[in-house]
Amino acid sequence: MSTPTKQKALFLLEKHGQFAVRDRDVPTPKPGELLIKNETSSLNPIDWKTQDFGMFVTNYPAVIGSEGAGTIEAVGEGVTDLKKGDRVLYRAIAVINDWAAYQQYTLSNPQNVAKIPEGISFDEAATLPTALVSSAVALYSQPGAGEYVPPWAEGGKGKYAGQPLVIIGGSSVIGSGAIQWGRLSGFSPIITTASLKNTELLKSYGATHVLDRNLSVDATRxxxxKIIGGLPSFVFDPVSLPETQTLGYELLAPGGRLFIILLDSIKEKTEGRTVTFAPVAARLQQDPQFNLDLFKAITAYLESGEIKPLKAEVLPGGLAGVVSGVEKLRNNQVSGTKLIVHPQETA
Ligand SMILES: NC(=O)c1ccc[n+]([C@@H]2O[C@H](COP(=O)([O-])OP(=O)(O)OC[C@H]3O[C@@H](n4cnc5c(N)ncnc54)[C@H](OP(=O)(O)O)[C@@H]3O)[C@@H](O)[C@H]2O)c1
Incomplete structure (x- = not known):
């Protein structure tokens, strides 16, 4: 079947505006680009932040959406390692309409996609791009912070055996990715905070200890x-709210490092303890080899079963389903779950 010329897309109509499904042209891949037919697009907290705060996006009406999974529909000149019909998961570029995920066809490029092995569905695959990419950047690509060697690099797998890893908010999507990377890196124990109803889920990803996120800072410390016989020299906080950053920082041993994913809110740094922020998109741009190796590793680890897809909830209504999901994310009603939609089911 030939590629259609028109598609359904979910537009954010104006700055601070509402979402609405509209028709738009299907883009054509230029040399080096791919066109992906989206079977699953995934939601992220950045969606409601974009809507509420009017940040990141400059041109409206805007198509947003940061990740998805689907089939390659067409490849531009010069693309040799991917072809029409390949099943891929991908990291989208939510600030460029043709490259964003809330539509039926999205442009991408080979460095931001990973082939999906047999036996993994589009829904499963679409739970992983942000989960794995953001956590991998935070853990393994932090210049100046004495970053860790990733498990896919030579000697990286199991390298940190016997070293503790503390992750604040392991049931967040990025936290769940970080737990899995931590397991592949050999960290042990892997301690995380979450609502205790998520304990078994987080242990299935590789957490060894799940602490109630409602404990006080002192009680958590x-x-x-008790678990590690001291305080950790490294903590990752994928939630990065002021209160979780405070907890993460207060858990650190003197000289320890807190890695975060939103802006630093620790005003006073003491005892040589540092805080490092991971700007994911910028880091991937600065380090294309890391980006490339990471996506290759995702395919390999999915194939070997060493990385598991996250728990997912499909929102009904195709792309229109994004609207209710954005509301749930805004109101903190999502726990240990990736929200996803099926763009091809858009009315
Ligand atoms: N720097 C970057 O470039 C970049 C890139 C991507 C995302 N981000 C940001 O990273 C953050 C995380 O994204 P995400 O998709 O992983 O979030 P998410 O999955 O939507 O987060 C929801 C989870 O957060 C947990 N949580 C909330 N408050 C908590 C607390 N006080 N203690 C422990 N856990 C808590 C909840 O745990 P329970 O339900 O178990 O209580 C819930 O499972 C977002 O703010 C996002 O905007 C930054």
Whole structure:
């Protein structure tokens, strides 16, 4: 079947405006680009932040959406390692309409896609791009922070055996990715905070200890000390709200490092403890080899079963389903789950 010329897309109509499904042209891949037919697009907290705060996007009406999975529909000149019909997961570029994920066809490029192995569905695959990419950047690509060697690099797998890893908010999508990378890197124990109803889920990803996220800072510190016999020299906080950053920072041993994913809110740094922010998109741009190797590793680890897809909830209504999902994310009603939609089911 030939590629249609028109498609359904979900537009954010104006700055601070509403979402609405409209028709738009299907883009054509230029040399080096791919066109992906989206079977699954995934939601992210950045969606409601874009809508509420009017940040990131400059041109309206805007198509947003940061990740998805589907089939390659067409490849531009010069693309040799991917072809029409390949099943891929991908990281989208939510600030460029043709490259964003809330539509039926999205442009991409080979460095931002990973082939999906047999036996993994589009829904499963679409739970992973942000989860794995953002956590991998935070853990393994932090210049100046004494970053860790990734498990896919030579000698990286299991390299940190016996070293503790503390992750604040392991049931967040990025936290769930970080737990899985931590397991592949050999960190042990892997301690995380979450709502306790998510304990078994997080243990299935590789957490060894799940602490109640409602414990006080002091009580959490005591629990961590009991488990590792001291305080950790490294904590990752994928939630990165002021209160979780405070917790992460207060857990650190003197000289320890807190890695975060939103802007630093720790005003006073003491005892040589540092905070490092991971700007994911910028880091991937600065380090194209890391980007390339990471996506190759995702395919390999999915194939070997060493990385598991996250728990997902499909929102009904095709792309229109994004609207209710954005509301749930805004209101903190999503727990240990990736929200996804099926763009081809858009009315
Ligand atoms: N720097 C970048 O370039 C970049 C890139 C991507 C995302 N981000 C940001 O990263 C953040 C995380 O994104 P995400 O998709 O992983 O979030 P998410 O999955 O939507 O987060 C929801 C989860 O956060 C957990 N949580 C909330 N408050 C918590 C607390 N006080 N303690 C422990 N856990 C808590 C909840 O745990 P329970 O349900 O178990 O209680 C829930 O499972 C977002 O703010 C996003 O905008 C930044």
């Amino acid at each position: 005591e629990e961590v000390k």
